[in-house]
Amino acid sequence: MVHSQRGHRNSARLDKSALANLRHGLRGDVICPEDAGYDAARRVFNHMIDRYPAAILSCADDDDVSRSIDFAYLNELPIAVRGGGHSAAGHSTCDGGIVIDLSPMKRVEVDPTNRIARAGAGLTLGELDQVTQQHGLATPLGIASITGIAGLTLGGGVGWLNGKHGLTCDNVVSFKIVTADGRKLQAGPGENAELYWALRGGGGNFGVVTSFEYRLHRVGPVYGGMVIHPLDRARDVLRFYREFAASSPDELSTLASLGTSPDGDPIIVVSSCYSGPIEDGERLLKPLREFGRPLLDGVGLQEYVELQNMKDGGFPHGNQHYWKSGFLYEISDDAIEVLIDSARTRPSPLTGIGLQHVHGAAARVDPEATAFAHRNEYFDCPALTQWRDPAEAEPNIQWARDHWNAMKQHFGQGIYVNNLGEDGVDQVQAAYGANYHRLAQIKSRYDPENLFRLNQNIEPAPAG
Ligand SMILES: Cc1cc2nc3c(=O)[nH]c(=O)nc-3n(C[C@H](O)[C@H](O)[C@H](O)COP(=O)(O)OP(=O)(O)OC[C@H]3O[C@@H](n4cnc5c(N)ncnc54)[C@H](O)[C@@H]3O)c2cc1C
Known part of the structure; x- marks a missing residue:
């Protein structure tokens, strides 16, 4: 059904007979609270988010999606859209509304x-x-x-x-x-x-x-991997890293992270991927491999998918997450001190702080050419606060806030929209940056009633 005009939406309620009709009309599944599998289906990556949708509409194709949107609209239900369910802010689920779950669409x-x-x-x-x-x-x-x-x-x-x-x-x-x-x-x-x-x-x-x-x-195979040092050497490693990253060619992308080894020791890791000729990669990564005395040098020739899996172990299923982040345009000595201090005081060893280098082709795009506005060279710097027991939420969230407050003076303009956590509402405009107003105009054309609002939301610009 194509709607020429949408009516006013003000309350959420679920019409059971309409839901039964929908079950018949969808190629995919409808999962309701009384159904087996509901508890697993309602969960998202971030287990701090514990919401109970009225129904999860597991869509198999474009028609299912269209019908699901109609259903939500006509029944005045809020819509959460789920791709992989990894939004730290928990936007891909909701209480009392419907989840349009795209996970069956894997063609x-x-x-x-x-x-x-x-x-x-x-x-x-x-x-x-x-x-x-x-x-x-x-x-x-x-x-x-x-x-x-x-x-x-x-x-x-x-x-x-x-x-x-x-x-x-x-x-x-x-x-x-x-x-x-x-x-x-x-x-x-x-x-x-x-x-x-x-x-x-x-x-x-x-x-x-x-x-x-x-x-x-x-792409691939690529030359890269992790070089690991004890956290005690983080000051020197980060000072080295800022020069190393600044002189990296486009083919070499890097990430420094402060975290914990599988043995439970605090560490700093510099991870890299060189996607050009292997002999150039060997030469370019030599200074990183030879700097200091690493605990582990895992750099070498790897299949690209192997490198893509390298970080997965740091994000096991079922943990609680709370993210705070910003862009570091310069890794100053003062910022390094804050990073080290925060890494030392993390209440949870599962928590990490990253400095992901955005550069080269990503930084050369005109900021107005796409909606993604932040087109300079910088380090995207999220504190990925992570813990297992829900009872430990308070000290972990407080740590993340304290860390962010201490880093604030070092962060420059902008923030990555996909890093915004649950309390990132005040930063949504900064995340879309100078493109926010054009986005609001486009929103008013394609979603004037803000049907899709369970996200890092752009309010439709007022008519005229
Ligand atoms: C462990 C981990 C590692 C990460 N590493 C990186 C990284 O290296 N680089 C990086 O850029 N980001 C990274 N992120 C952030 C990641 O980009 C976001 O979490 C992103 O939202 C994940 O997409 P998703 O489809 O899994 O999320 P979801 O939770 O499903 O969706 C996220 C948002 O997008 C909307 N959405 C999802 N699918 C659709 C759709 N089909 N149509 C319309 N709206 C949709 C949702 O409604 C929600 O608002 C990482 C996140 C995690 C948890």
């Missing part, structure tokens, strides 16, 4: 000749990499293979190929999307071009994307 078609992949919105990074790597190809994604491609792409997507090939969103050729009025649209440079612009960094504000068409590049 991938690769055209190796034209180096294009069409990928379903329910894929994880690892699932997409596995298929594209069978052709020796990849599109730039993030650094944890368990994350969903959908939320990552719509918010930007920073990973090991950002210096060479840009952000994930820079590599989207077109999107298939179902908008608030139930229409199924394609958005690309020659079709719905404003929507195409907005979807590359504007988050889940404009509808439900059902598939992404990505540009692929020849």
Whole structure:
């Protein structure tokens, strides 16, 4: 059904007979509180988020998505959209509304000749990499293979190929999307071009994307891995790292992180991925491998998917998460002291602080060319606060806030929308930066009633 006009929405209630009809009409499943599997289906990656949707609509295709949007609209139910369910803020679930769950939509078609992949919105990074790597190809994604491609792409997507090939969103050729009025649209440079612009960094504000068409590049094997030092040497390692990263060519992307070893020791890790000729990688990474006396040097030639899995162990299923972050334009000596102090006082050994280098191709895009506005060289610096026992929430959240308050003076303008946590509402405008107002105009065209508002929300610009 395509709606020419949407009525006023003010309350949430669930019509059981309408739900029964929906069950018949969907190719996918409808999971309600009384159904077996509801408890598993309602959960998202961040177990601090504990919500009870009225129904989870597990969509198998674009028609299912369109019907689900209609159902929610007509029954005045809030909509949460779930790709991989990894939003730290917990936006892919809700209380009392419906979850449009795209996880069954995992189709991938690769055209190796034209180096294009069409990928379903329910894929994880690892699932997409596995298929594209069978052709020796990849599109730039993030650094944890368990994350969903959908939320990552719509918010930007920073990973090991950002210096060479840009952000994930820079590599989207077109999107298939179902908008608030139930229409199924394609958005690309020659079709719905404003929507195409907005979807590359504007988050889940404009509808439900059902598939992404990505540009692929020849990638792998790559030269990289982790070099690990004790946290006691973090001062020297970070001072070295800032010079090392600043002199890295586009092909070499790096990440420094302060965390804990599998044996429970506090450590600092510099991880790298060089995606050019191997002999150049060996030469370029030599200074990093030879600096200080690392506890472990895991740098070497690796399959690209191996490198993409390298960080997964740090994010086991079932943990509680609370994120605070900012952009460091300079790793000053003073900022280093704050980082070390915070790493030493972390209440949970599972918590880590990252400094992910955004540079090269990702930094050279015109800030107005896509919705993702932050196009300079910087270090994306999230504190990924993580713990297991819900009773430990308070000291961990307090630590993250104290850390962020101490770092605030060192952070520059902007923040990565995909790093915003539960209390990031005040920073949403900063996350969309100078592109916020254009995004609000586009929002008013495609979702004037803000049907898709359980996200890092852009309010529709007032008419006129
Ligand atoms: C362990 C871990 C590692 C990470 N590493 C990186 C990294 O290296 N680089 C990086 O850039 N980010 C990284 N992130 C952040 C990641 O980009 C976000 O968590 C992202 O939201 C994950 O996407 P998702 O589909 O799993 O999320 P979801 O929780 O499903 O969705 C996130 C948001 O996008 C919306 N959304 C999801 N799917 C759709 C869709 N199909 N159409 C419309 N809206 C949709 C949701 O409504 C929600 O608002 C990481 C996150 C985690 C948890």
